[in-house]
Amino acid sequence: MRFLMIEDSADLAQSVAERLRLDGHAVDHAGSLADAEDCLSAAPYDLILLDLSLPDGDGRDFLIRQRRARRDVPIIVMTARAGVADRVDVLDLGADDYVTKPFDFAELEARCRAVLRRRGGATQTVQRFAGFTFDPLTAQLVVADETRELRNRELRLLEILLAAPGRIFSKSQLCDRLFSYAESVSDNAIEVYVARLRKKLDGSGARIETVRGMGYRLSTT
Incomplete structure (x- = not known):
């Protein structure tokens, strides 16, 4: 699968990308919303990992634009905002799931698998x-x-x-x-x-x- 990770922390992006590539996924990294839009215009993606605090805007605005444009690529929000209201907010805006920073890589991988299964209409892995x-x-x-x-x-x-x-x-x-x-x-x-x-x-x-x-x-x- 090909993933797009929108994250302004180069160190975190590199660590996550390396872990996902071990599972055989292709991962492109965008450090800003503008870079993310360029990536989306050039290639199809199976899943997007989205940070909320980005140098050129709020990830929630990006999420809203994707859903208003009827782009249904799965989006998992990666956020340091741990409050219930924050989590409910991003889910209501159209996110498929979220992980709270700092997160365990195994949890992120499991959430990616679960979201992709749901989008594929499958409840069983086999x-x-x-x-x-x-x-x-x-x-x-x-x-x-x-x-x-x-x-x-x-x-x-x-x-x-x-x-x-x-x-x-x-x-x-x-x-x-x-x-x-x-x-x-x-x-x-x-x-x-x-x-x-x-x-x-x-x-x-x-x-x-x-x-x-x-x-x-x-x-x-």
């Missing part, structure tokens, strides 16, 4: 499709009673494809979802991860189909 079982929390894929471990980018790629079976994703779309601006990506990076995931799916009723000149889609054999 997913089943065409003869395989997939649990993103344990990074395990089970095919014919055989457990196969997924590496971070393989896991995220499967999440993307499994969220929309039959939909064609171009290489550029997959790059946008899997890698941040700070990462150097070669032309064949997506091909490498697709090839690895195909091997992991071998023996199930699912396959990653190459649609010539268009991209890839998850289908059944």
Whole structure:
């Protein structure tokens, strides 16, 4: 998944980004609301982590603009304001969740997972499709009673494809979802991860189909 973190503390942003990247997420950092708008105009995001106190404005105004524009990307507010009224305020403005600073990284990761599951319409973490079982929390894929471990980018790629079976994703779309601006990506990076995931799916009723000149889609054999 690709996340946008809007946070003016470079140290905190770096720490959070490093932790989320260990889970295979791509993370872009915006230190101001203006930078955030530039990022949003250039790439799609699966989730936004939003600080409220920013050098060029209040994060709540950003939140209001997103919801008025009917942009439904999930937003988790990161705030030092611990009062009940403050938390109720951001939720009423359209935030999907919040964490209070200082927060534990494990809690932030859990809240990200929960918000993404809710937005995907899923209440259970385990997913089943065409003869395989997939649990993103344990990074395990089970095919014919055989457990196969997924590496971070393989896991995220499967999440993307499994969220929309039959939909064609171009290489550029997959790059946008899997890698941040700070990462150097070669032309064949997506091909490498697709090839690895195909091997992991071998023996199930699912396959990653190459649609010539268009991209890839998850289908059944």
